[in-house]
Amino acid sequence: MSIQGGKYIEVGPGVEIFVQDIGEGEPIVFIPGWTFTTEVFSKQLAHFSKTNRVIVIDPRSHGRSSISLHGNDYVTHGSDLAKLMKELDLNEITLVGWSFGCLTMWEYIRQHGTEKIKSLVFVDMSPKPLSTNHEENWVEGPLDDIGAAYTTYLQNPQGQREFVAGYATQVMVQRKLEEQELNWLVEQSLKTPYYIAANLFSAGMFSDYQEEARLASETVPTLTVIAEHWAQIASAFIKKLSPGSQVEVLGGHLMFWEHSERFNEVVDQFLLYSNETNSTD
Structure with missing residues (x-):
């Protein structure tokens, strides 16, 4: 089936990244989170491609991209993003990352700085996902819970299926999912084999991009969109670490899908602010 x-x-040798590249104007690149695909951004692709060139990617070992037995970490994903940007001749870009997709953005900044970046949108991800002090830091969860998720669920396909289904219903959305919606979300994740999903999970959880998050907010216009369920601790964490970042609170972890109109409006307003800021520099 042809994809628009x-x-x-x-x-890399034998490794291809699938991208959707639609529209004209200033480029916006959307990067999905852990094991998810271009398809979660369908409502953003439809909306922003009316005014911008929109690129949505399946990271390495996700979706339609090559399943690779190497490079399933965010250091490599950051390098892959740089290669995509060069191949597509992208400059003055807005990067939008969701969840672990934010790690790819921070890693890119670690490797290449912000020279080619116009603005940044980080969707619901801490730059330090794991800490022994989960009560004061914005993290993915208590250390024991994260360890249990890895050892209990991410060792076989059934466990991955159960993990994603539970996360989707409890964290991603705020309403009751229709059965077909839940099945679709789980199917997105299962396009990444469980053994690669486990690698990506551990690589992401042990990341620490606090310095890159601080640098980003000091260098280019930055927006952080946070889910309501941890808004208080996450907002305080970001305001302390990255005081230059705008902060918006909206919905659950998948707010750009469930509350797409409001999310798109928030990003539109931020892009307008970004244009005004860059024009006065």
Whole structure:
């Protein structure tokens, strides 16, 4: 089946990244989270491609991209993003990352700085996902819970299926999912084999991009969108670490899908602010 604007870009020997590239104007790149695909951003693709060039990617070992037995970490994902940007001749870009997709953005900044970046949108991800002090830091959960998720659920396909289903119903959305919606979300994740999902999970959880988060907010216009369920601790964490970042609170972890109109409006307003800020520099 032909996908609108779909193409493949080689980022390494035998490794191709699937991208959708639609629209004209200033480029916006959307990066999905852990094991998810371009399809979660369908409502953003439809909306922003009316005014911008929109690129949505399946990271390495996600979706339609090559399943690779190496490079399933965010250091490599950051390098892959740089290669995509070069191949697509992208400059003055807005990067939008959701969940672990934010780690790819911070890693890119660690490797290449912010020279080619116009603005940044981080969707519901702490730059330090794991800490022994979960009561004062914005983290994915208590250390024991994260360890249990890895050892209990991410060791076989059934466990991955159960983990994603539970996360989708408890954290991603605020309403009751229809059965077909839940099945669709789980199917997105299962396009990444469980053994690669486990690698990505551990690589992400042990990341620490606090310095890159601080640098980003000091260098270019930055927006952080946070889910309501941890808004208080997450907002305080971001305001302390990255005081230059705008902060918006909206919905659950998948707010851009469940509350797409409001999310798109928030990003539109931020892009307007970003344009005004850059024009006065």
